Amino acid sequence: MPVTRRQVGATGAQTVTLSFAGFNRAWAAWITDRLERHGVTVVQQRWDPPVELPLEDALRDLTLSRGRILVLLSDWYFQLGPRSHEEWNRALREVVVPDPDRFAAVTITTSALPGATSAFGAADLTNVGADEAERRLLVHLGLPADPLPEDAAAPPGPRYPADTPEVWGGVPRRNTRFTGREALLTDTYQALQEAGTGAGVVTLHGMSGVGKTQLAAEYVYRFGSDYDVVWWVPADRRALYRQKLAELAPELGLATGAEYGERLRAVRDSLRRGDPHAHWLLVLDGADEPDQIWDLVPTGPGHVLITSRNPEWSEHNSNLVEVPVYRRDESVAFIRRRAPRLTRTEADQLADALEDLPLLLDQTAGWLNDSDMSVEEYIELLSGGIDQDVVKVSADFPLAFQTAWSILLNKLRDTVPESVDLLRLCSFFAPGSIPVRLLKEMPSGELPEQLSGLMNDPLLWNKAIGQLRQYSVVRLESHESVVDEASSGESLYLHRMVHQIVRKDMPDHDRQEFIDVVRRALAAADPGRPTDTRLWPRYAEITPHLKWADVLRSTDTAVQTLVLNCLRYMYLSGEYRAGIKLGARAMTAWRELLGENHARVFDLSYNYANLLRAVGDYAGTEAIERAAVNHLRTERGPQDLEHLRAAGGLAADLRGLGRYEEAQELSSWILTSYRELLGEQDSRTLSAQNNLGTSMRLLGRYEEALELNRRTLEARRQLLRPRHGWTLYSEVNYATDLRLLGRYHEAQSVQAQSARVHRIVMGQDNPQTLRAEHNLALCQYRAGERNKAAVLFTRVLERGERVLGENDPLTMMFAASQSFFAREHADIDQARAISEKVVGGYVDMLGEEHPYVAGSRANHALILRNVGERQQAHHLLEEALIDMGRSVGESHPWTLGCAINASAVRNLVGDVESAVNLTDSVVTRATEVLGRTHPLTLSARIAHAADLRGIRDRQRAEKVETEALDDLVATLGAQHAHTVSARSRNRPYWDFEPQMI
Known part of the structure; x- marks a missing residue:
């Protein structure tokens, strides 16, 4: 260390003022902790001088601080304002160079900094580990660099900022142009820190385009060193949210199998207990429908950060932090960082015209910086002074956004037209996360020529994505991705506002061509086995996109099979409400498209009726199934397999309506027919045998029901895997029959094991799991274990009300x-x-x-x-x-x-x-x-x-x-x-x- 430098404490002073940009808060926290452990008092001072204050005055004000001034040099320290390097060099020469003993510095960036920063003689902390960084810091300040003795009682300090948390996933890349929002970040941090255990939930609430997601991402990077686990989950759809949360299981090192339900249960239990990590942060992005996912928000010692347009999160034990548009000074600073060629006055004019909406500022300033158009000319375009096509979307979008988008789209068409093709393709997926890999996986022969080149030419693909990212139209989903990886990467993120306006602004001939491509991509991604719980995460990814690809208007048999499989998945996984909506729309569309008596319509009606029956609409399902039975019997004969399937549905409707004798007679005939046609071991025969057992139980013929369900269970264990959903279903039926016959301990033994496997395989909130646990509670009650039964009865009812609703047949049974x-x-x-x-x-x-x-x-x-x-x-x-x-x-x-x-x-x-x-x-x-x-x-x-x-x-x-x-x-x-x-x-x-x- 140069002899001219004053050592900390050389004259008895033990205070350091640490000057840092808010962006580097994690580094400031770590440096403060390291120095305080060596007896130094650290005063943190966030550097963000007002734009109107000359830099020289701001630096002189800094010298009024106590003790030595330690400056944390980074790109952000010099970009605040923003100020040019020339301004910085003048100010540093005037204030720092004449008084070198007052200043010290460490640098945490490898980017070029203003030349006059050499006056600091900064210690370089980049590309070194925590121990070496601490040693360099201490030596630079003239402090003993010997390691301190271990103190087991001392609380752990902040994580070294160059080290990410032990578990880190899904977080978007850090926005290096993030501006302002300091008060919001502080409010969010304090709200989470002050919340009690199990109550650390904060919702960033605001309109579309105000930057809620960017704010959440900045929170993660700024405060992520406080956590051992940071996990980012898209939460706009329940099924996708459950899938992404389940993917955390292997990252936590939880000993689970591959089953979806097992992983989800294990993750929620691990977070609740804080084992193996108590300091965790879960970010739920885009959770605009609290009623869909609030019951799945983890509790425990960690924190949950939610972004949402919906203020109703306040009704679900969440603190609300409202995210407004930028303040004008934030808008101006952001625009000048995004478009350095603009003056402060021009940035102010642009911010006023764009209503300070961050998303719009980001997109517009990005391309305006590359354009030779003046701000005045652009504002004139926005006001409609020049003839142009303005896309009209919806009243809840600012008019400025709609107009600005028209201008940006023209810019994209003129520069990289393929980027517009890619954008239009993405608009036929649901807004938010776009699984572009599904497009990349399609055989080239199935793509139209216009798109084949885009998909098969990595350079063109990357150029198109690069252009869209440059203007902030899309972002890469994973923070770990680079542009070159996008060709094989998972997904892009498309904002809801952009998604809607792109769909609106599309020629009809492109619309049909692009939508067909997306439909075929979704059909090709169909796993084909909705009964396999291990494949449910893949269906959870596909189903949200069906609506946007308008799959119900497709005559492609593969696309129609996809619809049927998704309906089956929704029924088995308990996504009844979403399934009923899709089924109702499909019935209307397919009857019009294919005709009332098309085979596909009968396939559809069977799956739709299953969903309606699950919510207790037995009269409605009986009408559907009876019409199908009558038509199929007349057209194909009583022994036709489609007729038998419809008749099985009708028997279930009769059971629901309390017409048990009719149901038993019909079920018995169906079973006999299946045995004659397919044999004893076919899965359809076993399903018919299961249904007859149910009819027998409802008639009070418990011994006969037990024998039928015993045989079905044994056959399913041999024919299917032991953890197959139908095998588990038979276990519940068998245990129920044992209980109703008074064989309580036998029933409890079977049901306890089965309930455990249900939770693992199906997930703890699956309707079939709830039924298994309810039957276990009844077994415990009848066996005399009232304390256990009391807990389980209450828990099952609470979950049934949350997941299914109070009027669901299962919930009413509970x-x-x-x-x-x-x-x-x-x-x-x-x-x-x-x-x-x-x-x-x-x-x-x-x-x-x-x-x-x-x-x-x-x-x-x-x-x-x-x-x-x-x-x-x-x-x-x-x-x-x-x-x-x-x-x-x-x-x-x-x-x-x-x-x-x-x-x-x-x-x-x-x-x-x-x-x-x-x-x-x-x-x-x-x-x-x-x-x-x-x-x-x-x-x-x-x-x-x-x-x-x-x-x-x-x-x-x-x-x-x-x-x-x-x-x-x-x-x-x-x-x-x-x-x-x-x-x-x-x-x-x-x-x-x-x-x-």
Whole structure:
């Protein structure tokens, strides 16, 4: 170190003022930490002098600071303003050169800096590791460079800025022209730091084009050293968001398989626990529909940063930080950095004309700098003073944007016309992330000549992308990419405003040609197996683009197959709402395009009906399926495979409508037909066997259902892989049948294992996983493990309401269980509130005559009984008993259960003779239907003993009770909750459980 330099502390002074550009905040934090560990007091002073202040005065003001002044030299330090190198050289010569002892500097850039910076004699921290950088810093300031002893109690300091976090993915490249926004960055940082554990969520909210994404990216680069994990996720579509979040699993080193659901579950659990990393930052970009993804926002010790046009995020435990357009001084600084040839006055005029909208400033200043057009001429164009075609888009876009885009598009056409072709191709994908690799993967023979050259010539491709990037029309998605990699890279990002205006401004002949290319690219990307959960991420990537490529108007069979496969994927993955929208549009389009009775229309109607049935629209699906059945039977005959498939859908509709006998007859005939046509082991035969088992269960024929589902499960385990979704579905059915037969421990053993695999393979929020966990809760409850059941009942209901909605058939099934559990073991007021919603929901969905309405009213009557409303309970139960008997028959287990409850209330209101006659009849019928030792029969026997005591027939009561208790001990065990309750002479009750159809 030169002897003329004053060492820090040489005269007792232990203070350094660190002057840095905000862009280099991470370096400032690291340098501050290193110096403070060596006993130096550091005062940070962000360098951003007002534009109107001469540089000489700004530097003189800096000398008023305490102690030695350490300047952090970077491109950004000298670009703020912006100021020319000539200005800087004059100021440095005037202020720094005469007083070298006050100044020291370190440099963190390899770019050319103003020549007079040599006066600093800066230490170079570039291209060295953390230890060497610290040594150079200390030596430069005259401090001992010996390593400090390790202090295990000391908190870890900031990460060395040249080192990225241990896990880093998806983050856009840093915008080296980022300007201003210092207050917004500070507000965001403080909001996240001050939030409690699990509440660190901030949403950057503002209109399109204000730079929310750029602000989030700058936050990542400026504060990323605070985190061990930084993961950027596009969040404009739920399916894509889930896919990208699942991709974090291997980066976190989580031991998972390749299954989509397993990875997603593991990631969310890891973030929640903060293991292996507690300091994580997740950025959700473009999350404009909170209701679609808010339930998937991770909680835990880390932070979540969201960009959105939707202020409703404030209703989901997120702090809102509003992002406005640029302040005028920010606009001027940005324009002058983007277009150095413009004066400050010209930049101010341009900013005023473009309404300070960052996206528009970026695009316009970029090409204006390359043009010889004056700002005055450009503003005249914007105001319409020169004849031109102005693209009209929508009222929510600033007029200046629409006009400016017309000018920019003409510029692109004149320079690199291929860039316009590429841009137009991209506009037939969904806005946001554009998977251009799908275009690159197409065989060259399938491309029109105009586009074949663009796709097959890497130089032309890169030139087109380079032109679009130069004018900020697109950006490369990965921060790791370089332009040369774009030819094989993953995707480009196209802003929503640009996307919409490009689609609008396109000749008709180009529109048809380009849209056909995108359709074929999407069809070629179809994995072809929507039932394979391992391929769901690929379908999640494809489905958002179907609408924009207008695939429903295509007559290409490959494109039509893609639509059907995507609908199947949406059904299996639980994306019901999106699937129903697509299915409804497809039905209208294909009927018009292909005709009412085209084979593709029947394929479509089958998949569309599955989605409608999943949300409980059984009457609607019956109309669709019955029309298909009638037509196909007439045209092709009853043994036609398409007819059998439609008939299977109709049987499911009949089950949903409560017409179980009809459904069973139809299901039985379908199974026989499949066996004759395809044999026992065909997957369609097994599906028909599964459906017949469901019909048998709904009829109360549990032994027959168990045998059918056992055979189906064994065959699917052999024919399909054990973790296939259909195999798992059969496991739930088999465990359900075991439980309904009173074989609780067997059922719980099967279901516990199956629920675990469901979470891994399907994902914890998949409807089938929710059903598996609900059945596990019922198994736990019936087996007497009430604490475990309580937790699981609540968790499943909460997730069902979030993921599926309160009126979904599955959610209502979960709510019914939560209600009857709460009635006996939790909060009677909660039970009543939930029960009222369940009854009303089933009436609205299914009508007054449906057995689920009778069953849910029977459950509600027990709540009324418990709160002392005996007459109302009696009236409601008698009605439920009559309605249930009319719906499913006098000997159905549901009717017998209603009768057990009705007899109890008859006793309460003094009708004891009627009660004993009723339970006597129930015991006889239950024994015939279910057997002497079935739990329902045992409950009826215990209830009958209580009724006999009510009429003072103690001898018969003692005999019936003793025999029933002996059977309870033999069947369930002496310590089972039902046995203990019966021994204590607590009258048994029955809970109606809605079943899947």
